[in-house]
Amino acid sequence: MNQYFHNMINGIQTVFEGMSITLASMFQGPATVEYPDVDVRSVDSIRVGLKGKRGYKGNLRGMPENYRGILDVDMSICTACLICMKACPIDCIAITNVKCDKRKLQGKNGKPAAQTRAATRFDIDIAKCMFCGLCVEPCPTGAIFHTNEFEMNRDNLEGLILRFVAPEEAEKASKRAAEIAVEQAEKKAALAKEKAAAKGEDS
């Protein structure tokens, strides 16, 4: 009988103990922000969004710099070397390349890099991408990188395929490639002629 009442009192006590914690957090400010209204990208933007609201208890950190968001490519330094395409485990990057004029570039870790090929197509299917960062790591010039962008609502799947090479540029590159091919063929022919002439003189 004694034990019975003891258990009862014990149960009520622990309920009140839990309730005190719950009640205490009722008077604390919220730990969340209302996302689409508040821009969560940086500390300042969160502060702007929270203006007029008091007692926010969550973190005021924003997104870190190394956040892995939607991929972006800087085509001015891309060497179209296909390394990112090969590194991607789900093949969401599609590149086709043609020959172009040789160009020297500054590499990512101070190593020199050379461009011998230009991309005529550089598509990233963001719908497939899993933001693992495996393509960013081996890029020799740092052309492909993650942005802080994470909102990617489009009205159709086609819109999620990012195309980094405009059709005009692709046409230009392929025209130049054809010219280079002709030039090289001419050079080769000239060389062969010279060789043949040299041979003829010998005999």
Added chain:
Amino acid sequence: MNKELTTQFMTINMGPQHPSTHGVIRFIIDTDGEIIHRCDPDIGYLHRSIEKIAEKVTWQGFVPYTDRVDYLCAMNANWAYSMAVEKMIGVEAPRRAEFIRVIVAELNRISSHLIAIGTTAMDMGAFTPFIQLLREREYINDLLEMASGARLTYNYICIGGVMADLPLGWSEKCEEFIHHFDLAMEQMNRLVTYNQIFINRMANLAVVSPQMAQAYNLVGPNLRASGIKRDVRRDAPYSVYPELDFEIPVGKGLEGEVGDCYDRFFVRVEEIRESLRILRQCLKMIPEGEVMAKVKKTIKPPAGHYYVRHETPRGDTGYFIQSDGTTSPYRLKIRSGSFTGMSIIGELAKGTFIADLVAIIGSLDVVAPELDR
């Protein structure tokens, strides 16, 4: 009218979309009134053939897939796989990288146990602790996001080290978190762990004896709750764990028999404390230096098979890899703690109330994606 009155079994479905099955699992239950007569777990709803995918991608390319094997402790899964490949190609990660790995893995262990504790309490009907613990987990997510750049599927630990060094001021923030988390954990214990109603609900329920635990091949906290002191970090130490000082909590039968639901719950609470201890030591001991060993871009390990054991929050996780010397595994098999935890539910649930089934699932901490892979 001489027919004897008999009761009929009623077969009911629990799941696949039941909130307390922690993923997509279906239980076919034969009930005799309120009592469970037979409980048949039906798995496979989350099968993504990750083991088959491994045969199609490169050695480095499989690391982001290990994130998806168990999304509550992606760091540990990354580490287990990376460790296996490192063993195959004979590469050793730099010392600083090993410390970073221990730190992020222990942080991830805490966040995984927070979910386990929170969901157990939520399945019992107490919603507040879950919300409170998720709030604390956000701090861990922020810390791991600062280090890796992602919040859940990190792909941070890679073959030969870690992707990037910790950012400036990270360790101070981590220390700040540990200090803050001690108080939060104390509050949580007052809220749930020492709550008499919660104890009465969990104690003496679904007792797993040590023999039964071993027979069913339970691992991790589920095994330790039955009183068997077994932990890969201590038995087959890897990385810098031999240098660290930490205890292995085992179930003592605090409120009932050894190996009941409350013991399984309490072992996880204790493990969070031990993880905090490891974190404190690591933050003091972490040296300066490189974080990435030299690894060839195209990995071609020698032919042969390798097995690596790793202690994840769900216990002894094994990666068995058969290599034929090419750029992708010939066969990869993942041994996970959730699967054996699932197999014991059928026997444990027999004779208990339907309402207790969610307590049993919650206390075993079964995670569906790791179960099916």
